[in-house]
Amino acid sequence: MNLVRSRRRHDRTGVWLSLPYVIFFLAFVAYPLVFSFVLIFHRWNIITPMEWVGLKNFERLIADPLFYRSLGNTLTFLVIHIPLQIAVALGFALLLNVPLRGRGFFRALYFLPVVVSGVAVTILWQQLYSYDYGVLNGILASVHLPPVPWLVNARMAMPSIAIMATWKNVGIYIVLFLVGLQNIPRELYEAASLDGATAFRQFRHITFPMLNPTVIVIVVLSTIGGFSLFIEPYVLTGGGPMQSTLSGMLYIYNQAFYFGHMGYAAALGFVYALVILGVVLIQKKVIEREPAT
Amino acid sequence: MRKTIVYGVLAGGAILFGYPFVWMMVGSLKPELDISSLSLLPSSWSLHSYTAVLGKIPLARAFLNSVLVSLATTASVVLFGSMVGYALAKLNFIGRKLLYVLILFTMMIPFQITLIPQYILMVKLGWTDSYLGLVAPSMMSAFGIILFRQFFMAVPQALIEAARIDGCSEVGILVRVIWPLSRPVVLTVGLLTFMTSWNEVLWPMMVVRERSLMTMPQIVALFTIGGEAESQLGPLLAAATMLSLPVIVAYALFQRQFIESMASSGVKG
Amino acid sequence: MVLRLYRTGPAVLFGCAVLASLLSGCTRQSVTGDGGSTGVELMYWPSPNAQEVELADTMVMRWNRLHPGIHVRMQPIPVSQSSEEVLLAAIAGKTTPDICSNIWPGALRDYTDAGGLIALDGFADFDSALGSRMPRDLLEAFRSPDGHFYQLPWKTNPVMMYYNIDLFEKAGIDSPPRTYGEYLADARKIALESIRGGQNSVWMGERDIRPIWVQRLFDFYPFYIAASNGRTLFRDGKPDFDTTAAAAVFQFFQDCYRNRFFPRTFFQGGDPFFLGKKATHFAGPWNVAATAKFAPSMRYGVVPLPVPDGHQGPVYTSGDYKNISVFSNTRHPREAWEFAKFLITAEHDLLLLELADQIPVRGDLLKNPVFASYFRKKPVMVKFAEQAPYTRGMDPVPDLKEIFDGFAQVYERCAVFGEESAGQAVQDALRRTELIVEWNR
Known part of the structure; x- marks a missing residue:
């Protein structure tokens, strides 16, 4: 009785406390969403009046080779980035899961690139990747190997960016895998040892399946990250050579801010958002359904 | 023996992730x-490289801008996040479920869809080339609210009832009972927000053209590609x-807090 | 107390926000509302670079002395963004000046579409004012698709070929190349023979290879105009390339990169032309002053751009035109037009040459005795003056940036990396241009 009354008395406080967010939501989430639906059917350079063009932005998108190019580039990035990230993160996580002195130090160091600004990391890698003066080609030259055209070759540029992104982000995923590993019940391994399972079989049949939720998180986060790729190609390559590093976000930015096509940029963003949601849903389905091998 | 190999690989990793930064810092000198x-x-x-950069771009000003923007964003996300989080976790009011x-829906929307309309909103409000334009769209975070809500759910109801019986208002409970308890979650949300805000570069590139208002990553990125170097x-x-x-x-x-907050964000995000 | 503060916190924040937006609205209004004085006052925006500000200052001072009833105020275009963005924003916000002398013909269409400019041929003396200054066919190039003239052609920077005389003489060549064939043959002597240990020490030429649209205004575009005897990319608002000429240009640049006459990477540390590492350089007259500054002892010459073998007739090129327009916001169009004519008198064209080393768009540069002493002092500028009548600008179409972005992509693919044939490159560029025009119609 008393509780019910007190609850009712507090109703309005809850509303007041939430009000700022409601206003924020209306201004910066709901309004942009609604406005996006308006914008995608218009041509607009912000300055002259908006002009209704119906589905023309989408007709253009379907015929736009650069849209497909940016999708393909993102795919190239993901196909290299995700497996590499999982392999490297899992490897280091397994090593760091062994009770050793100085684990904390190594974990902290591997995590360092995560916190540093992407711009700084990109400048750093620009120097590592430089064809004539770069550190990496310097190392190759010292063991008498030919230089690699990291960023100046259209086939190498996106893989190079994927490697850089892996280096930057892998620290997060090492930590996630460590959390996942520590959540696996000891008893499972003990039972398996009693059954005489080898270390490899234990990994295959216990560790890896138990890490499945972590893998989903990593795949989804990396995918979203891959679709948001912007500053890396913007600074490193400007989208070249030959559009091989033109990412979706970079293309949206160029359409909006170089060419002043706000409507088309909004349509690109809209389609990209649908693609991201679709890809993530499929990934979740596929990984969850995958039988524990 | 096995230990040596493990240490060897770990040391290799240390060089892989640490050496480039050391090379960068030494290289700048x-x-x-x-x-x-x-x-x-x-x-x-x-110190020639430093005097050269500082002579070309207003980095000190950019540093102050970044500090201001990141601190304002962080304070706002923590303040409003804890308010809404508390309301969602402990109060019963009309529209709570909705x-x-x-909030969950907001977290699911890819930012690509709202980015251009948000920019246009800034133009319409006349907030481009202003601190307000830099801060406003990240003043609150759905994710921050969720983290606060989860943390506050675990606060014992008895504690809150006791404060109510003492005649505390709900806001009073939030300030005097909940906040003192929430150091870990404030630190998590605060660090995450600060780091994201400090490193953000796409949004400043969209809304700021005026050099004296540029944030540090933005001005450094433009310095890199603009040929001023x-x-x-x-x-x-x-x-x-x-x-x-x-x-x-x-x-x-x-x-430790950095790593833990990133880990918790990954697990829940 | 504390509690109240927190409760009102958001309200205060949003209050600030509203206030801020109101304030920004106010400042804008005060700008438009200041022509309220009784006498006629004109606002004039010149380009913000130092030489042109000095030029504008002098001309405005002279005008104000001669015309006490019509006061002109000069303010350089605000520099924070590009001139084109600033002007468009000014048109949108109705905060334009009365007159501006930094109108890029490539953006003219955007201004007229927004209704920002007045047609100058509406003034009775338009023909007499311009007819004496420039040949009719050159003037025609500045007519907008609706048949009117919204710009007064003022000055240009024709792109020509600078060449390093020492590098040519060292290779045993005594005259600069006039055709692609000669250019490539000379390149063989100059660039190939400089290779030591797999590295060129001298290049025949060099261009920024990044696919940036503005770079194509200094290689593909002037070369195309030269090869096509002065054609531009559009006719009557529709894409209409001289495909043979365009293909010849792509083929020429492809040959330059494929044979290692041009580098495929960036140069570190300064323009290689000034360092004596590049034999030819394509640039406008502004480069004369830059060379005097960065390589004062270099011996160089200036000649028209190379053209395809067997080329007939004069060699055209592109020029970065900057023209004068009057904005439709003005309350004194008549007075603004008088001031515009004042800016293009022979006396002021001479001042333009002397202060800024830029070429006035007029037919009598080399005949009129007013200019004779200037050209005696700076003989290299004669070359640019001779080139000026054979200089074409940009087509008056919207979205030129995006169209040139398409050319930049094709240039990279075909010329720099040689991954597609010149004929294919032209087809790709044409299709891209048609698509952009189609989308934006």
Whole structure:
């Protein structure tokens, strides 16, 4: 009785406390969403009046080779980035899961690139990747190997960016895998040892399946990250050579801010958002359904 | 034996992730011609790269802008996040369910869809080239609210009832009972927000054209591609070092909290 | 107390926000509302670079002395963004000046579409004012698709070929190349023979290879105009390339990169032309002053751009035109037009040459005795003056940036990396241009 009354008395406080967010939501989430639906059917350079063009932005998108190019580039990035990230993160996580002195130090160091600004990391890698003066080609030259055209070759540029992104982000995923590993019940391994399972079989049949939720998180986060790729190609390559590093976000930015096509940029963003949601849903389905091998 | 191998691999990892930063910092202090060498011992130390950058772009101003923007964003996200989080976790009010669903929905929307309309909103409000434009769209975070809500759910109801019986208002409970308890979650949300905000570069590039309002990553990125470095490596490395140093220092101080907050964000996100 | 503060916190924040937006609205209004004085006052925006500000200052001072009833105020175009963005924003916000002398013909269409400019041929003396200054066919190039003239052609920077005389003489060549064939043959002598240990020490030429649209205004575009005897990319608002000429240009640049006459990477540390590492350089007259500054002892010459073998007739090129327009916001169109004519008198064209080393768009540069002493002092500028009548600008179409972005992509693919044939490149560029025009119609 008393509780019910007190609850009712507090109703309005809850509303007041939430009000700022409601206003924020209306201004910066709901309004942009609604406005996006308006914008995608218009041509607009912000300055002259908006002009209704119906589905023309989408007709253009379907015929736009650069849209497909940016999708393909993102795919190239993901196909290299995700497996590499999982392999490297899992490897280091397994090593760091062994009770050793100085684990904390190594974990902290591997995590360092995560916190540093992407711009700084990109400048750093620009120097590592430089064809004539770069550190990496310097190392190759010292063991008498030919230089690699990291960023100046259209086939190498996106893989190079994927490697850089892996280096930057892998620290997060090492930590996630460590959390996942520590959540696996000891008893499972003990039972398996009693059954005489080898270390490899234990990994295959216990560790890896138990890490499945972590893998989903990593795949989804990396995918979203891959679709948001912007500053890396913007600074490193400007989208070249030959559009091989033109990412979706970079293309949206160029359409909006170089060419002043706000409507088309909004349509690109809209389609990209649908693609991201679709890809993530499929990934979740596929990984969850995958039988524990 | 096995231990040695493990340590060997771990040390290799340490070089892989640590050496480039050391090379960057040392490189920024080397004379221009020495930089591309792998060695960490320059023939002489020089601050020339730093004076060169500072003479070309207003980095000190950009640093202040970044500090201001990141602190304002962080304070706002923590303040409003804890308010809404508390309301969602402990109060019963009309529309609570709906609000929670809206917040979850917000987290699911890819930012690509709202980015251009948000920019246009800034133009319409006349907030481009202003601090307000830099801060406003990230003043609240759905994710922050969710973290606060989860934390507050675990606060014992008895504690809150006791405060109510003492005649505390709900806001009073939030300020006097809940906040003192929430150091861990404030630190998590605060660090995450600060780091994201400090490193954000796409949004500033969209809303700010005026040099004196540019944030540090933005001005350094434009310096890099704009040719003001005149193809010299030293000034670039100096700019990158100055850009990363504040975060590296913060990381050295709060290393454990950084890692834990990122881990928790990954698990839930 | 504390509690109240927190409760009102958001309200205060949003209050600030509203206030801020109101304030920004106010400042804008005060700008438009200041022509309220009784006498006629004109606002004039010149380009913000130092030489042109000095030029504008002098001309405005002279005008104000001669016309006490019509006061002109000069303010350089605000520099924070590009001139084109600033002007468009000014048109949108109705905060334009009365007159501006930094109108890029490539953006003219955007201004007229927004209704920002007045047609100058509406003034009775338009023909007499311009007819004496420039040949009719050159003037025609500045007519907008609706048949009117919204710009007064003022000055240009024709792109020509600078060449390093020492590098040519060292290779045993005594005259600069006039055709692609000669250019490539000379390149063989100059660039190939400089290779030591797999590295060129001298290049025949060099261009920024990044796919940036503005770079194509200094290689593909002037070369195309030269090869096509002065054609531009559009006719009557529709894409209409001289495909043979365009293909010849792409083929020429492809040959330059494929044979290692041009580098495929960036240069570190300064323009290689000034360092004596590049034998030819394509640039406008502004480069004369830059060379005097960065390579004062270099011996160089200036000649028209190379053209395809067997080329007939004069060699055209592109020029970065900057023209004068009057904005439709003005309350004194008549007075603004008088001031515009004042800016293009022979006396002021001479001042333009002397202060800024830029070429006035007029037919009598080399005949009129007013200019004779200037050209005696700076003989290299004669070359640019001779080139000026054979200089074409940009087509008056919207979205030129995006169209040139398409050319930049094709240039990279075909010329720099040689991954597609010149004929294919032209087809790709044409299709891209048609698509952009189609989308934006």
